[in-house]
Structure formats: structure tokens, C-alpha cells
Amino acid sequence: MTETITPSAPVAAIRIENLGKSYGDFEALRNVNLIVAEGERIVICGPSGSGKSTLIRSINRLEEHQTGRILVDGTELTNDLKGIEKIRSEVGMVFQHFNLFPHLTILENCTLAPIWVRKLPRAEAEEIAMRFLHKVRIPEQANKYPGQLSGGQQQRVAIARALCMKPRIMLFDEPTSALDPEMIKEVLDTMIELADEGMTMLCVTHEMGFAQAVADRVVFMDRGQIVEQNEPMAFFSSPQNERTKLFLSQILGH
Amino acid sequence: MTDTASNTLALPTRPFLRPLLQRLAPFVGTPLNAALTLLLLWLILRVGWLLLDWAVVNAALLPAKPETCAATTGACWSFVIAKSGQILFGIYPPAERWRAGLVCVLILTTLVASARPSSWRPWLGFAWVAMMALVLWLMGGGFGLSRVPTSSWGGLPVTLILTVFAIGLGFPMAILLALGRRSGLPVVRTLSVLVIETIRGLPLLSLLFVASILLPLLLPEALLPDKFVRALLALTIFAAAYLAEVIRGGLQAIPSGQSEAAKALGLGYWNTQRLIILPQAIRIVIPALTNTIIVMIKNTSLVLVVGLFDLISSGKAALSDPDWPAPSTETFLFIGLIYFALAFSFARFADFLERSGMEKRG
Numbered sequence: 363m364t365e366t367i368t369p370s371a372p373v374a375a376i377r378i379e380n381l382g383k384s385y386g387d388f389e390a391l392r393n394v395n396l397i398v399a400e401g402e403r404i405v406i407c408g409p410s411g412s413g414k415s416t417l418i419r420s421i422n423r424l425e426e427h428q429t430g431r432i433l434v435d436g437t438e439l440t441n442d443l444k445g446i447e448k449i450r451s452e453v454g455m456v457f458q459h460f461n462l463f464p465h466l467t468i469l470e471n472c473t474l475a476p477i478w479v480r481k482l483p484r485a486e487a488e489e490i491a492m493r494f495l496h497k498v499r500i501p502e503q504a505n506k507y508p509g510q511l512s513g514g515q516q517q518r519v520a521i522a523r524a525l526c527m528k529p530r531i532m533l534f535d536e537p538t539s540a541l542d543p544e545m546i547k548e549v550l551d552t553m554i555e556l557a558d559e560g561m562t563m564l565c566v567t568h569e570m571g572f573a574q575a576v577a578d579r580v581v582f583m584d585r586g587q588i589v590e591q592n593e594p595m596a597f598f599s600s601p602q603n604e605r606t607k608l609f610l611s612q613i614l615g616h
Numbered sequence: 617m618t619d620t621a622s623n624t625l626a627l628p629t630r631p632f633l634r635p636l637l638q639r640l641a642p643f644v645g646t647p648l649n650a651a652l653t654l655l656l657l658w659l660i661l662r663v664g665w666l667l668l669d670w671a672v673v674n675a676a677l678l679p680a681k682p683e684t685c686a687a688t689t690g691a692c693w694s695f696v697i698a699k700s701g702q703i704l705f706g707i708y709p710p711a712e713r714w715r716a717g718l719v720c721v722l723i724l725t726t727l728v729a730s731a732r733p734s735s736w737r738p739w740l741g742f743a744w745v746a747m748m749a750l751v752l753w754l755m756g757g758g759f760g761l762s763r764v765p766t767s768s769w770g771g772l773p774v775t776l777i778l779t780v781f782a783i784g785l786g787f788p789m790a791i792l793l794a795l796g797r798r799s800g801l802p803v804v805r806t807l808s809v810l811v812i813e814t815i816r817g818l819p820l821l822s823l824l825f826v827a828s829i830l831l832p833l834l835l836p837e838a839l840l841p842d843k844f845v846r847a848l849l850a851l852t853i854f855a856a857a858y859l860a861e862v863i864r865g866g867l868q869a870i871p872s873g874q875s876e877a878a879k880a881l882g883l884g885y886w887n888t889q890r891l892i893i894l895p896q897a898i899r900i901v902i903p904a905l906t907n908t909i910i911v912m913i914k915n916t917s918l919v920l921v922v923g924l925f926d927l928i929s930s931g932k933a934a935l936s937d938p939d940w941p942a943p944s945t946e947t948f949l950f951i952g953l954i955y956f957a958l959a960f961s962f963a964r965f966a967d968f969l970e971r972s973g974m975e976k977r978g
Binding site: 422424443447448450451453454455457459461462463464465474475478479523524527 | 871873874876877878879880881882883884887891892895896899
């Protein structure tokens with residue numbers, strides 16, 4: 363089943379073709395195909411070990427794929443280091459465990475990459491950083507260190523840090539899984555705001571409320587494969603595959 | 617009191633005595649404790665008095681002449697005073713000792729100026745290079761100063777130069793070796809492991825002998841560096857190998873999420889190491905680094921086996937003066953005090969660094 367790519371079609375933000383990756387005998391990804399259009403918001407869900415994190419981490423090559431192709435903004439991910447760094451600077455990533463730099467202040471966390479990768483003057487980088495810290499509603503924490511902030515605040519800083527690079531695509535790898543329940547909402551609200559502005563987003567999450575609110579498409583993965591994908595309404599009301607039904611009953615059942 | 621709680625005294629009612637007695641209770645609460653306390657007090661006073669008697673009361677100070685020492689049973693500080701120039705500067709030409717003194721002041725001032733994290737700016741690197749150049753000019757001469765060959769260098773400046781240069785040059789090497797040992801490139805990794813394990817497997821003494829005896833046999837005269845430089849090289853790679861393993865320990869401790877986050881922002885390998893990984897890794901291993909560096913400060917004294925005159929050798933040389941009664945205890949106490957001052961202030965500095973790091977993280 364090959365899709366024909368007409369030259370006049372706009373370049374997809376992300377195009378994943380026949381992606382495969384295995385660790386020894388374990389197949390983490392098997393023949394994954396996914397096309398993400400500019401401005402599209404996709405939620406990826408699935409049981410643990412289904413390959414959803416591996417997939418999202420492959421998109422900025424934190425994981426190296428073994429077969430198939432990934433094109434980000436029309437550029438293929440290869441071993442070319444400069445190309446990878448270029449793509450990474452266009453693709454923002456938010457991690458489950460925030461991964462803020464503990465030895466730098468919140469402001470320094472946000473200005474580091476703009477200064478060293480984008481080569482912006484410090485003053486300009488700081489201005490941009492403050493703008494995004496306002497956006498995630500923690501400008502008053504700018505001079506603190508990550509260790510002094512709550513989990514929810516740290517994750518919002520992580521989002522601001524990614525946004526400071528003015529990325530065209532944002533990847534979220536279970537951004538609320540490590541948070542206490544009362545902090546999940548503040549992070550999701552920030553993400554919803556971002557979605558409303560038209561950011562291209564791929565989000566691995568189990569927050570089905572978030573999926574229903576913002577996703578254009580929900581992708582369900584199991585055992586390294588995309589099992590089913592649909593728009594949220596149809597995905598939740600009438601799942602087709604047995605595994606999807608089982609997963610949804612487990613996650614929504616209580 | 618009828619209970620057996622023997623370490624509580626019947627306390628008088630007057631309130632101001634209470635705290636004092638409570639504090640004394642652990643020392644004199646039982647007969648055994650009381651006896652031990654008395655015995656130790658007696659020992660401390662006895663030894664303390666002997667020391668005081670020797671070092672201060674009966675000590676010979678001024679005038680700094682052999683006769684002053686002959687007239688007393690106490691410490692012969694007169695010798696240390698009279699010979700301080702020779703102990704501190706060794707066989708450096710006496711007329712030029714001001715240069716060696718200036719070198720010590722220069723090195724120590726640069727060290728102190730570098731201590732504050734707020735002064736860690738690019739200019740500090742230039743200041744260090746300038747200081748090293750100035751030190752070499754002052755010690756070695758040329759450009760208007762009379763030449764002093766390295767074979768005439770001695771004493772404290774030699775110790776300071778060897779320490780500062782060996783660690784100053786060894787530290788960047790250590791960082792490269794530590795990164796190399798974790799590199800994904802097999803050639804780089806194998807080379808780093810080879811260098812680290814070879815150097816660590818050899819005693820420093822044998823490295824110094826290789827540098828001073830074997831190297832001249834292998835290299836043609838024209839390519840052979842000065843004996844001082846060869847010893848310095850041996851000390852530098854020795855320091856680098858040890859520091860590399862300490863730094864690697866710190867690198868291992870940084871969670872992989874840190875480099876992933878840096879990569880995801882588009883930072884390249886060197887920027888990631890320089891800005892994200894190393895600052896955290898080095899802070900973690902400050903106690904172990906301090907240890908290694910203090911050992912290196914003292915290791916420099918081993919250069920005396922290859923005929924360089926560091927602080928200890930110049931002290932020994934001073935003791936050979938037949939006019940004096942050779943008070944070696946006093947001389948080595950004096951030298952020990954200098955080493956202690958160096959090592960202890962470095963340890964305090966490391967402690968301060970560690971604390972300032974902890975405050976930051978809240």
C-alpha cells in the first residue's frame with residue numbers, strides 16, 4: 363500500500379514511512395506509517411511498552427530507527443549530524459521528567475539554546491524567554507532554580523524552554539505522567555492554549571479529556587504498531603479494534 | 617537517689633550551675649569516666665606544656681645566629697629565620713631572590729583572585745595565561761633580566777609552579793580523557809582507556825625516572841626538553857589520569873535526561889558537555905577532586921629524586937650547613953606548615969564551592 367505523493371501537495375510537517383526498530387529480539391516499532399500535517403494535533407496512546415515513546419523520540423532522533431524513513435519538514439533524518447541538529451532546533455520536546463537543567467536558573471534554562479544554537483544576543487534571548495514565561499504564567503520564578511519549583515511549574519518551564527526556540531513542531535512525551543494530580547490541570551491548560559494557537563503537536567498521553575478537547579486525531583499503538591487511528595469523537599465512541607476497546611475500557615472504566 | 621541512673625548527678629537548686637553540671641555529666645558521671653577524664657587532662661596538659669616549653673619558652677629566636685641556638689635546649693627558630701631565604705628559594709641566585717619571591721606572590725594572588733565563582737569569566741583564562749608567561753619570564757630571565765637556568769630554580773616557587781602547572785594543564789587533559797573514555801567512537805575510547813590505565817598502573821616515581829633518565833636516551837639532544845619540563849610533564853599526565861577517573865565518576869552520575877534535553881534543544885556535543893554535563897558532573901565530584909589535588913600538591917615533592925630542588929630538598933640543603941646544629945625538626949615543621957597552609961586553604965575553598973552549589977539548588 364503506497365501512497366502517491368503529488369508534487370503540488372504541501373509538505374507534511376512529519377512523514378513517517380515503514381518505520382522499524384528493534385532491541386535484540388524485541389520489536390519496539392514495526393512498520394509504522396504516520397503523516398502529520400502542518401498545524402495538526404495528534405494524541406498517541408496505548409499500553410506501556412507499545413512503542414509510543416520510541417516513536418515520538420525517533421522524530422528528533424533521540425532514538426535511531428533501523429528501517430523506514432522519517433521526514434521532518436521535508437528533510438530526511440539521516441546520520442548527518444548537522445542535519446539532525448537543525449531538525450532538533452525546529453522541533454521542541456517536553457519530557458515526562460521535565461529534564462530542566464538544575465544548575466541553571468529558570469531564565470538561563472530558557473535562554474541557553476537561543477543563545478548557543480540560534481546565536482541570539484543575550485538581551486534578546488532574555489526578552490523572548492520572559493515572554494514565554496509570561497505565557498506559561500510563571501514570570502516571577504525567572505531567577506529561581508528548578509529545584510525550588512513544584513512539578514507542575516517545572517513542566518511549564520520545560521514547555522517555555524522548548525517554545526523559546528520558536529519550534530514549528532512540539533513533541534510531548536507523557537508530559538503529565540510524573541505530576542501530582544492537582545498539578546496536571548495547569549500543564550494541560552498550557553498545552554491547550556498552545557494547541558489553540560495552531561501549533562503542530564504530537565502528544566503521548568493518557569489524558570483522554572485532553573485528547574477529546576484538542577486532538578484532531580487519536581492514534582492507538584500496541585506492540586510497536588499503529589493499531590487504529592481516528593478523530594477523537596469516533597475513536598472514543600466506536601473503537602473498531604478489539605485491543606483498542608480493551609485499552610479504552612481499562613483507562614476510562616474507572 | 618535510689619535509681620541506678622548513675623550518670624545523673626544530684627543537681628543543686630541554684631539555676632546557673634545546672635547547665636554547667638549537665639554538660640560535665642558525661643565526663644565525670646561514673647568513677648571510670650571521671651578517672652579517664654583526669655588521665656586525659658593530665659596527658660594533654662603534660663604534652664601541651666612540653667610543646668610550649670620547647671617551641672616558645674626555651675626557643676631560640678633572635679639574634680639569628682648559631683650561638684643563640686647553642687645556648688638553649690628549646691627549638692632553634694633562629695636557624696629557620698636565618699635560612700628562610702635558602703629554604704624558600706633553594707639555590708636560586710641570592711641576588712635575584714626577589715624574582716622568585718614575586719613569582720610566589722603572583723601565583724598565590726592569581727589563585728586567590730580565581731576563587732570567587734563570580735570572577736569565572738573569559739578574562740580569567742587570559743589572566744592565567746598571562747600569569748604563567750610572567751612567571752616563566754621572572755623565574756627564567758631574558759628580556760632584560762639575567763638568565764637563571766631551571767637547574768638553579770628551587771624551593772617554594774618550584775613547588776608552586778609544579779603544582780599549579782601540573783594541575784592547570786592536567787585538568788583540561790583529564791576532562792578530555794574522561795569524555796574520551798565515554799565516547800561512542802571506538803578509537804577515541806580505546807586510546808583514552810589505554811592512556812588512563814597505563815599511567816595509573818605506574819608509580820609516580822617510575823614516571824619521573826622515565827622522564828628524567830629514559831627520555832634522554834630515547835630522544836635526540838635537540839628534541840629533548842629541559843629536565844624541569846620533563847618532570848612537569850610526568851606530573852601533568854599523572855594528575856590527568858587520576859583526575860580523569862574522578863571526573864568520569866561525576867559524568868556517570870548525570871541522568872541521561874540531561875543530555876537528551878540538551879540534544880532536543882539542538883545543542884551539539886561540545887556545547888552539551890561544556891554547558892550542561894560538566895558543570896554538574898564536576899560539582900558532584902568536588903570532594904574527590906579536592907582529595908586528588910591535595911595529593912598532587914604533596915606529590916610534587918617527589919621531584920627531588922630526579923634532582924630538582926623543591927621546598928623539601930632546599931630545606932635539606934639548608935640543613936647541611938656545618939656552622940649550625942642542623943635543627944631538622946624545626947625546618948621540617950616550617951616546611952610542613954607551608955604545605956599545610958596550601959592544602960588546607962585549598963580544602964576550605966573546595967568546601968566553600970560545594971556549599972555555594974548547594975544553596976543554589978534550594
